[in-house]
Amino acid sequence: MLAISSNISKMVIFIFAIIIVVFLCVTTYLYLHKDESLVSKHYINYMAIPESDGVFTWLPDFFSHVAVDISISTNVEDDYFFSYFSLTIDDGGRFKKTLTVRAREQVAKIVSDNDPDTKKVWCKYGKIPGQGDSVNLFFVGEINVTHYFITNIGAGLPDACAE
Structure with missing residues (x-):
């Protein structure tokens, strides 16, 4: 035993x-x-983002000032960011009217690999306030009628936008 x-x-x-x-x-x-270089932050709305936080050095001039539930992840080392945000149905409708150029399929695939819920992806050029007159390419995606994201991931791809 x-x-x-x-x-x-x-x-x-x-x-x-x-x-x-x-x-x-x-x-x-x-x-x-x-990924130690990735920094993520969350804000209840656009007005809650502190000037000193560095977030405004990533967001383009067309980013909606009425956005709420904003989460942003930045990677300075690799020079990219992505942000999820929400808009009311009315604000989302107005925002979508400014999105006129669809992203090509290769960009939509990259985006949907990161977020399979993405329905549509647009290209949008914009300036970063306080960083001169250079225009940068951003991709805006619609997840549903109130949820969106914006990123500069893939902005270096040739022919990223269907014009």
């Missing part, structure tokens, strides 16, 4: 050791593969 108990104890210790090794491997993998 003592021999069986000893074997069970050894087996329990062995299984526990395997669990610890697997946990350490997964933790190490996640630590080594995290």
Whole structure:
């Protein structure tokens, strides 16, 4: 009886050791593969974004000032950002009227790979307030009638916009 108990104890210790090794491997993998350059922030509305926060150095001049529930993730090192935001149905309708050029299929695919709920993607050129007269390309996506996103990911692709 003592021999069986000893074997069970050894087996329990062995299984526990395997669990610890697997946990350490997964933790190490996640630590080594995290994107430390990505900074994410959330704001209840556009007016809640502090001037000193650096967010305005990413958002274009056409970004809706009535947007709410704004989340923005930036990566200075790789020079990209993406932001999700919400608009009322009326504000969304007015905002969509300014979006006239659809993004090509390759851009829509990149965007939908990041967010499968994306329905439509447009190209929109805009300036970053306080950064001179240079015009930058942005992509605006509609998730549903009140939820949108904007990004500059993929802006370097040739022929990104269907004109």
